[in-house]
Amino acid sequence: MFLEYSGWQSVSCSWNGMAKTSTSLKSSDNTSVLLDVIRKDSNEEVETVKGKLEKRMPNIKVFSGTSHPDLAQRIVDRLGIDLGKVVTKKFSNLETCVEIGESVRGEDVYIVQSGCGEVNDNLMELLIMINACKIASASRVTAVLPSFPYARQDKKDKNNPTEKELHVEKWKSIEWKFRSRAPISAKLVANMLSVAGADHIITMDLHASQIQGFFDIPVDNLYAEPAVLKWIKENIAEWRNSIIVSPDAGGAKRVTSIADRLNVEFALIHKERKKANEVASMVLVGDVKDRVAILVDDMADTCGTICHAAEKLMEAGATKVYAILTHGIFSGPAILRINNACFEAVVVTNTIPQDGHMKDCSKVQCIDVSMMFAEAVRRTHNGESVSYLFSNVPY
Template identity: 35%
Template sequence: MAQYKATPQMKVFSLTSNTDIAEKIAKAANLPLGKVSSRQFSDGEIMINIEESVRGDDIYIIQSTSYPVNDHLWELLIMIDACKRASANSITVVMPYFGYSRQDRVAASREPITAKLVSNMLVKAGVNRVVTLDLHAVQVQGFFNIPVDNLFTIPLFAEHYINKGLTGEDVVVVSPKNSGIKRARSLAEYLDAPIAIIDYAQEDDSQREEGYIIGDVTGKKAILIDDILNTGKTFAEASKIVERGGATEIYAVASHGLFAGGAADILEAAPIQEILLTDSVSNKERVPNNASYITASELLGNAICRIQERRPLSPLFTYHHDED
């Protein structure tokens, strides 16, 4: 009798944090979303039920660990366990936004490194690979003992601004804090534009002194860039500093828009024409009127297909996603 060798099938599942991008990712990967239900008991316990067989399959779970962070993280861990116990061949977590990634070091005495704790939990639960967008710090990849693909959204943002004609010496890319210099330089290279940095003599938010600009923004169109937009205070303050510095137009761009704590009101009062974001987070809070979105779903869908087909992901890190 001839022996039958099973070939792993690819299945994509969405949990509840961001079903909109999950549907787009599945469409980009030319696959239907798998059937799964998630519900909470009256005491808050989460129950997952996978409503189709995953035995021997390569599973891709789409979940951003955004607000409510802990509910979405636990939902993800429980789904991983369910797939593991149902004999999945492999489990890849596609995490457009990785919550807790900002807690990546001990900045003061007796602080935890929660990003490392979360990575340990995911690996221990049974994840074989993680795909994410714009980690707060790229070294978080080293917290995992499994492959981590940290995809960059700057090529997507660059395409948007190039199409708007925001390129060249008339444009300046501004980092609103020292830690974002590398990010600003990367976008500036695409736009063939100079960079500027906003620095503060005192970085404590509660006692922050007026910032000053390192670089020239006079008569230029300024693009503020950050990875996470949370309360909106960083962009709002930076936009006022840049406006006083003589910028003619002010734009802002961030990979992940959380909009916590009344951020919409703060940003609508700021002199920012457009705030550009990806759809990595499904917002529960009000979004400002000057916000606009580009989708990262094709980037993530392409990554899923390349992983499954054992093709390199390196073409996804450049402006033109040429096939290899």
């Protein structure tokens, strides 16, 4: 708080962990000019004008895990603050050790860690970072998970097949016997984050929006849709003659929302799987003849589904096929499949690092969503609503 006096006065206060001296001078025309002098630990003095300091968002710290430091850096650059200091190392037995390199007492802490790469190690690292900040007296700890780990394990699969289904080829595997005893790992991850000390979660395009209900703390599930719409209008010249396609029935709600906002039609592909990451058959529902088909999904892993879907769409008469995915995991044979597929482009966001994928495949393009996370952090820190981001891209 700044105190104003009729003459030269000085008052010491605390700002962002640094000692600060504020001086106020009343000029002859009764206007006040406020000069601030910040004394850092190095005794370096910096003169500033009131307002510049406020833009630096006091009492906030943003830290990055090792999964996606580039995204974390983009977020803090957008906010106009520095990335917090943290040291992560592994012991010889591969245990993770995290040391927070600066004070977080009374601070609003945000930890950016995506569920990609070495998922288990990165998840454990995040839990340790959350707990380290919490026991160091952080006032609030928010986990920023651009890609939520274990999101596909959000429910138990169907129960045992009926007598009639037993004769169908897909049930001949012994795999069905164990589906009713599958774990709900997304709920377990939610519990772990809460127990570690997380007070708030920020993520994007959860595989199933019901995952928000696994938490007893606030969850902001951002949508890539506004950024996707912007990319379509700027990069697909024939977008008015396009059709939005869901590669499975579960994504119907997602594609209808995009189709409505573009004022175009939508289609979907019904698929049956033999087992995980392996598609048995596909049936196209909708007319794509002489149109640009845009496949939209929340994630792609081995890319078997979207590559089969692209073939199906071309066979049905589509002129071009694009794929737009929020989370481009691209594991196993994914890049090879994309290179051999008939896509004009496979567009993903940078919730997961994509530099290596873009280098290996010229069809892979990336939408930067760091500004959406930065704005979500800013609004959360200032106690503002984040619902604006559900339908708009911040500039």
